[in-house]
Amino acid sequence: MPELPEVEVTxxxxxxxxxxxxxxxxxxxxxxxxxxxxxxxAFVGQRVGEVSRxxxxxxxxxxxxGLLMHxxxxxxxxxxxxxxxxxxxxHFDLVTARGTLRLTDPRRFGAVVWSASADAAPAATxxxxxxxxxxxxxxxxxxLHAALRRRRVAVKTALLGGRIVVGAGNIYxxxxxxxxxxxxxxxxxxxxxxxxxxxxxxxxxxxxRAVELGGSTLxxxxxxxxxxxxxxxxxxVYGRAGKPCVRCGTPIRRVVQGARATFFCPVCQxx
DNA sequence: AAGTGGACCTGCTAGC
DNA sequence: TGCTAGCAGGTCCACT
Numbered sequence: 686m687p688e689l690p691e692v693e694v695t696x697x698x699x700x701x702x703x704x705x706x707x708x709x710x711x712x713x714x715x716x717x718x719x720x721x722x723x724x725x726x727a728f729v730g731q732r733v734g735e736v737s738r739x740x741x742x743x744x745x746x747x748x749x750x751g752l753l754m755h756x757x758x759x760x761x762x763x764x765x766x767x768x769x770x771x772x773x774x775x776h777f778d779l780v781t782a783r784g785t786l787r788l789t790d791p792r793r794f795g796a797v798v799w800s801a802s803a804d805a806a807p808a809a810t811x812x813x814x815x816x817x818x819x820x821x822x823x824x825x826x827x828x829l830h831a832a833l834r835r836r837r838v839a840v841k842t843a844l845l846g847g848r849i850v851v852g853a854g855n856i857y858x859x860x861x862x863x864x865x866x867x868x869x870x871x872x873x874x875x876x877x878x879x880x881x882x883x884x885x886x887x888x889x890x891x892x893x894r895a896v897e898l899g900g901s902t903l904x905x906x907x908x909x910x911x912x913x914x915x916x917x918x919x920x921x922v923y924g925r926a927g928k929p930c931v932r933c934g935t936p937i938r939r940v941v942q943g944a945r946a947t948f949f950c951p952v953c954q955x956x
Numbered sequence: 957a958a959g960t961g962g963a964c965c966t967g968c969t970a971g972c
Numbered sequence: 973t974g975c976t977a978g979c980a981g982g983t984c985c986a987c988t
Binding site (some may be wrong): 687688691718741750755757758759760792794795845846847854855856857868900901903904906923946 | 977979980981982984
């Protein structure tokens with residue numbers, strides 16, 4: 686999916702345009718990961734408020750409650766007037782006079798869930814246990830070091846879990862570990878305070894750079910304007926198995942951790 | 957309790 | 973050219 690940069694880029698591409706628009710119709714397609722939890726007609730007539738993000742979730746405020754949205758592995762949102770007839774992978778339309786917000790998600794791991802507020806179930810339940818936002822001042826080397834010390838899993842697995850810091854999925858966890866010079870297989874509790882500091886910086890800078898570049902488009906990611914991202918063009922390890930490391934020329938290695946592919950340079954990244 | 961592996965669903969691609 | 977196994981950006985859940 687869409688990791689934090691793709692979700693944030695998506696949010697930025699439609700939040701201002703949809704704010705204040707009144708819902709005129711709602712269309713629901715095939716089932717997504719979780720049920721909507723409300724009759725779709727209940728949204729008709731309500732105005733859309735702020736669109737905010739927590740981790741990889743978006744919260745779209747309505748006058749009564751709101752919608753928690755997740756893009757899963759293959760989801761994207763579009764917003765505009767040129768939406769046309771829904772295709773086989775278009776599973777949710779929020780129609781307003783300013784345009785239609787449409788969720789397209791071939792694999793349907795994504796979700797749209799109504800909640801009375803972001804602090805009430807089911808939204809609060811889904812958001813509970815999420816780690817710090819990477820751009821939160823509280824997320825620093827000391828925090829990351831303390832959290833990593835409590836785990837014995839590989840540091841990459843700990844990052845991906847999202848319980849310490851949210852937002853880095855498979856691409857950006859690999860890239861941040863490369864930036865920090867840390868072998869992704871290193872046990873969490875063996876990361877020194879100094880290296881945790883470098884890793885925290887790398888997580889922030891990698892995610893920030895990806896937002897600047899409009900995210901990564903590996904297959905079907907597009908922002909709500911339909912624009913593709915460009916970060917994948919400057920990924921240094923992700924998806925580059927066997928290719929030379931951009932820093933030292935050593936072939937990039939691919940291993941599997943927790944059923945996910947991990948890419949790293951065996952020379953630049955150390956335990 | 958923490959760690960591991962499977963499940964969800966569909967489409968694309970590399971390889972035979 | 974055509975089929976198939978394997979793989980894909982996430983996260984929850986059951987089991988050890």
